[in-house]
């Protein structure tokens with residue numbers, strides 16, 4: 054099962070608005086400015102990229118899934134949108150002042166390689182800001198539950214990007230903080246139906262995960278906070294080989 058097919062399933066443009074607070078937080082911490090070059094890795098439909106561009110920065114969004122990039126491009130035709138893999142970034146060394154990712158690069162299978170690529174394309178004084186679901190948080194719990202109905206994903210478990218000890222092995226100079234995305238639906242049943250209809254990984258189970266998703270929201274409720282880790286790192290020569 055290809056990652057692109059999973060993220061193209063359902064309707065990701067319905068999911069993205071729920072994650073705007075995290076995109077805003079990541080952009081605020083990266084603090085891009087006019088004339089700076091910014092990369093949003095695994096940008097999806099462009100939540101963080103579009104907000105970064107509002108600061109006057111020159112922004113490139115990269116993602117594996119062409120369907121999501123098409124939505125991003127339709128929303129913001131002036132940004133640069135590139136189809137590609139976070140593990141093999143199609144950019145020269147030291148191309149960006151800031152590299153961002155919001156619940157994005159965590160899904161690339163090889164964490165070491167992805168982190169090396171992010172550091173390689175970053176300028177020496179550049180900033181990295183990455184948001185990833187923590188293993189203990191509600192979004193990670195939902196991903197694990199749905200994953201039980203899909204073929205095993207290759208590579209490292211995505212939510213390890215939300216584990217402070219693990220990400221310290223990926224970046225030499227790092228600061229971590231925890232934050233929450235607040236989700237709110239009318240009822241727990243609405244929440245479950247929303248994920249069953251729109252969330253690619255659930256859709257890809259062909260209905261097999263639906264009962265578990267309903268049981269999950271019956272327990273969690275219509276309103277909940279999902280924990281994520283924000284890591285902030287700086288550039289330097291560490292990523293270059």
Ligand SMILES: C[S@@+](CC[C@H](N)C(=O)[O-])C[C@H]1O[C@@H](n2cnc3c(N)ncnc32)[C@H](O)[C@@H]1O
Nearest residue numbers: 060095096097116117118138139155157160161
């Ligand atoms: C949960 S979505 C997050 C999208 C966006 N950053 C946001 O905040 O809405 C995960 C994204 O990771 C992308 N993705 C997964 N594996 C990838 C890889 N190896 N390289 C680039 N993008 C990848 C998917 O296509 C999808 O757009």
